[in-house]
Amino acid sequence: MSDTAAAAKVKARGVRVFYGEKQALFDVSLDIPDKAVTALIGPSGCGKSTFLRCINRMNDTIPGCRVEGEIVLDGADVNDRDVDPVLLRARVGMVFQKPNPFPKTIFENVAYGPRIHGIVSSKSELEGLVESSLxxxxxxxxxxxxxxxxxxxxxxxxxxRLVIARAIAVSPEVILMDEPCSALDPIATARIEELIDELRTQYCIVIVTHSMAQAARVSQKTGFFHMGKLVEAGPTDEIFTNPRDTRTQDYITGRFG
Incomplete structure (x- = not known):
């Protein structure tokens, strides 16, 4: 589908984020398509990870953080009072920069989510789910x-990859990845990128990356953030070959960053 907006899984409208008095995001509006990878790029501290954490309300865990505006997942605002953040995070999985497996066995890492969410009803079903997730x-x-x-x-x-298996074991609809390869060597990075490419046929994936080459390789849509604002967003090939904003051009050509 060429018109990605027609199949938007997540719609952000006028999102503003404050840490105490300091404003970190300014009126960010973005459509995130389903069954595709959207990359968020930009210099350090530009707000891309802050925006990512709005989608599954991870900012709720930060004291003094306030989120305004609207983030809609399948037609429902994730910040509505009646939305349970725990259930939201089952639908919107997250993979962090540093791999963070639980101090448990490989099996228990993957089995944990399905168990607490009551997804499986028998031991054999659980074993099958762990295997298929891995x-x-x-x-x-x-x-x-x-x-x-x-x-x-x-x-x-x-x-x-274990953390990714853990995320997909609860059948999420969206997977957020915050610089998932920055702690990995090139071979492991290539493996994760292949995996992202395979998973995008089933999930809506949003990846924050400091590597423009990675964004160009894995994503179909790219958003460029600068100083808390979304400067522009569009099909990845257009953003990299024909950006509309000079700030995007300057970042991509290495004039700043």
Missing amino acids: RRAGLWDEVADRLHQPGTGLSGGQQQ
């Missing part, structure tokens, strides 16, 4: 014979 995260063949060893014993790239 397979979809491209990790099963490497860990099948050591499911009951600690997840923290895996390499960095494997840990990040």
Whole structure:
């Protein structure tokens, strides 16, 4: 579908974020398409991670943080009082910069979410779900014979794939990734990028990345943030080859960043 707005999974309108008195985001409006990867790029401290955390209300956990404006997921505002943030975060999974497996076995890392959300009704169903999640995260063949060893014993790239398996085990609709490869070596990074490309057929994925090359490789849509504002957004190839704003052009060509 060429008109990505027609299939927007998440719609942000006039989003403003304040940390105490300091405003971190200014009137951000963006349509995020379903079954595609949207990359958020821009210099450090420009608000892209702050915006990402608005989608699953992770900013709720920061004292003094206030979010204004509207973020709509499938027609419902995520900030409505009757929206349970715990259930929202099951629908909107998150993968952080530093792999953060639980201090549990590989199996328990993946089984944890389905258990607490009551997704499975039997041990065999749980085992099947753990296996399918690890397979979809491209990790099963490497860990099948050591499911009951600690997840923290895996390499960095494997840990990040474990965290992705943990996120998809609860059948989310959206997956947020905050610089998921910045702590990984090039080989592990390539593996995660391949995985992102495979997962986008099933999920709405939003990735914050400091690597413009990565954004160009994995995303179909790109938004450029600068000083708390969304400068422009559009199809990735257009943003990189023919940006409309000189600030985007300057960032992409390395004049600042």
